Amino acid sequence: MTSSQWFSCDSSRAAILLAVALAAYTFLPFFVRHNIVNKDGIPIPPGPLLRYAFLRKYSERMVHRWAQKYGGLFSVWMGNQLTVVISDPVVARELLVNHGAIYSSRRMYFMKNQTILNSRAITATPYNGMWRHHRKLAMQELTPAAVERSTHMIDYESHILIRSLFLEGNHGQEPINPAHYLGRYAFNNMCMLTFGTRTASTADPLTERALSLAKEFMELTGPWSNAIDFITPLQWIPTQMRSRGRKLHDDIIAVYGALIMRVKDRMNSGDNVPACLVKTLLETREKEGLSWEDMCMLSAVFTLGGVHSTSGILQWFLALLPSHPEVQTRVHDEMDRVIGREHWPTAQDEKDLPYTRAVIKEVARMHSPFWMATPHYSTEDFVYNGMFLPKDTSVVLNIYSLHHNEARYPDSFLFNPDRYLGDDQTSAESAHNNDAMKRDHWAFGAGRRICPGLHVAEREMWLAMSRVLWAFEVRSVPGESISLAEYEGESGRTPMPFRVKLGARHERVLTMLEAKDEASLFNP
Numbered sequence: 219m220t221s222s223q224w225f226s227c228d229s230s231r232a233a234i235l236l237a238v239a240l241a242a243y244t245f246l247p248f249f250v251r252h253n254i255v256n257k258d259g260i261p262i263p264p265g266p267l268l269r270y271a272f273l274r275k276y277s278e279r280m281v282h283r284w285a286q287k288y289g290g291l292f293s294v295w296m297g298n299q300l301t302v303v304i305s306d307p308v309v310a311r312e313l314l315v316n317h318g319a320i321y322s323s324r325r326m327y328f329m330k331n332q333t334i335l336n337s338r339a340i341t342a343t344p345y346n347g348m349w350r351h352h353r354k355l356a357m358q359e360l361t362p363a364a365v366e367r368s369t370h371m372i373d374y375e376s377h378i379l380i381r382s383l384f385l386e387g388n389h390g391q392e393p394i395n396p397a398h399y400l401g402r403y404a405f406n407n408m409c410m411l412t413f414g415t416r417t418a419s420t421a422d423p424l425t426e427r428a429l430s431l432a433k434e435f436m437e438l439t440g441p442w443s444n445a446i447d448f449i450t451p452l453q454w455i456p457t458q459m460r461s462r463g464r465k466l467h468d469d470i471i472a473v474y475g476a477l478i479m480r481v482k483d484r485m486n487s488g489d490n491v492p493a494c495l496v497k498t499l500l501e502t503r504e505k506e507g508l509s510w511e512d513m514c515m516l517s518a519v520f521t522l523g524g525v526h527s528t529s530g531i532l533q534w535f536l537a538l539l540p541s542h543p544e545v546q547t548r549v550h551d552e553m554d555r556v557i558g559r560e561h562w563p564t565a566q567d568e569k570d571l572p573y574t575r576a577v578i579k580e581v582a583r584m585h586s587p588f589w590m591a592t593p594h595y596s597t598e599d600f601v602y603n604g605m606f607l608p609k610d611t612s613v614v615l616n617i618y619s620l621h622h623n624e625a626r627y628p629d630s631f632l633f634n635p636d637r638y639l640g641d642d643q644t645s646a647e648s649a650h651n652n653d654a655m656k657r658d659h660w661a662f663g664a665g666r667r668i669c670p671g672l673h674v675a676e677r678e679m680w681l682a683m684s685r686v687l688w689a690f691e692v693r694s695v696p697g698e699s700i701s702l703a704e705y706e707g708e709s710g711r712t713p714m715p716f717r718v719k720l721g722a723r724h725e726r727v728l729t730m731l732e733a734k735d736e737a738s739l740f741n742p
């Protein structure tokens with residue numbers, strides 16, 4: 219080879235190397251983490267090397283592995299969005315509760331918060347005056363005192379639930395898929411709180427649409443399942459995701475707008491509409507300065523937040539019981555000993571049935587509907603334990619790892635209600651424990667954005683689960699396995715469809731459930 223050939227060969231190699239280096243320089247930042255430090259050189263929390271545009275189904279498994287590798291506070295880049303993940307109870311309390319003034323906002327996720335909810339519906343509103351205003355309006359129906367006032371309605375719905383499960387299952391002879399009945403229970407409770415009415419059947423067309431909107435919402439709003447949330451150019455092109463999000467927004471306005479108008483017509487025609495959220499909104503709209511979109515989004519809040527979550531936990535409860543006959547036997551013994559068979563548990567009996575309460579807490583721990591809660595967003599730079607947490611960071615509460623913390627819950631993958639014996643606090647009280655290791659579980663989130671529906675959700679769970687346990691022995695169907703590992707949904711988890719048999723435990727169940735029909739039971 220001549221020297222000129224050597225030279226041209228070298229220069230083409232150099233050109234290729236230069237092109238590769240340039241491409242790497244340009245594109246690598248899109249794929250690898252960016253280790254930011256603050257002015258004092260303090261780095262962001264450690265975390266995986268690559269950036270992610272989305273995390274695949276069952277993302278909690280990968281997030282749990284990262285938590286084990288990088289610790290109770292690690293960071294991961296989702297596209298351009300720095301996200302810190304809290305997997306340790308002490309860190310959760312320290313940041314979300316003690317520094318709630320910094321960690322209580324929401325990022326404007328493209329799908330959920332911009333497109334579908336347009337910064338409304340409480341959950342999508344940044345930490346500002348509108349959030350305080352709308353949360354305060356909704357809380358009128360959700361405080362402990364308000365829940366006491368509406369307990370008779372939840373009590374009634376739980377009677378309908380137990381009755382429907384029993385009759386549809388042909389007195390325990392036939393297997394049933396309980397999802398539909400549990401969904402109706404949660405939906406009717408939310409309808410009463412929102413619109414002051416219940417649905418005689420889920421076949422009502424508006425009800426059907428409202429329920430299917432809540433399901434679509436759960437599927438479209440996973441905290442990190444949508445690439446469109448993290449890759450800005452995807453938001454500019456007409457993708458199927460973007461169209462689904464826009465359609466869901468329009469449908470929420472149309473369906474909930476129509477439901478609001480029903481309440482207005484009833485009020486105008488002199489009907490005695492019970493106290494409910496929409497009645498308050500209609501009466502105070504001008505004074506409160508609420509736009510039509512505010513009204514529609516607020517009236518959708520309870521259904522979007524309170525149906526799949528509550529019915530999801532109830533489904534997990536029924537899915538778990540057949541594989542734990544020893545737990546059922548202990549609850550049945552407690553029920554027979556403490557309240558007997560003449561009447562079933564009421565809200566007042568809760569304090570006297572510690573093992574049954576423990577079962578409910580353990581179901582919420584093992585099967586929280588939201589493994590990653592709803593991400594918070596930081597509004598100031600902060601340094602915590604030698605780690606820099608910049609302003610505008612997404613903050614994910616990793617409930618999955620918190621609920622599998624072996625120091626707090628030994629043998630955490632075992633369903634063991636005994637771990638809650640001696641814990642006589644409600645979940646709402648427990649959230650206030652200064653010692654984060656004493657909190658029962660994190661299913662309702664933490665800090666200023668903690669679920670405002672937790673009081674009513676706890677009452678719903680108590681009246682449904684304690685009565686199922688009083689009335690039935692829950693058995694699996696021979697030859698049909700129930701998966702406790704797989705699930706449906708992105709932002710809220712429900713088990714894969716399953717069937718169970720619900721056998722009456724004693725004669726009194728029959729007399730109680732067959733005595734009256736649905737309409738004559740209703741006496742609010």
Ligand code: HEM
Pocket residue numbers: 339340341342353360519520521523524525527528531586587588591592593594661662663664665666667668669670671672674675
């Ligand atoms: C077992 C049932 C439920 C569970 C497990 C649950 C769980 C959660 C979680 C984890 C959050 C996020 C908290 C955070 O950001 O730290 C949340 C927020 C919320 N939940 Fe629930 N929830 C349940 C029932 C309900 C009910 C019945 C309602 C309505 C009556 C409701 C309404 C809301 C609302 C409006 C928010 C947003 C709060 C805000 O951003 O300020 N939830 N819930």
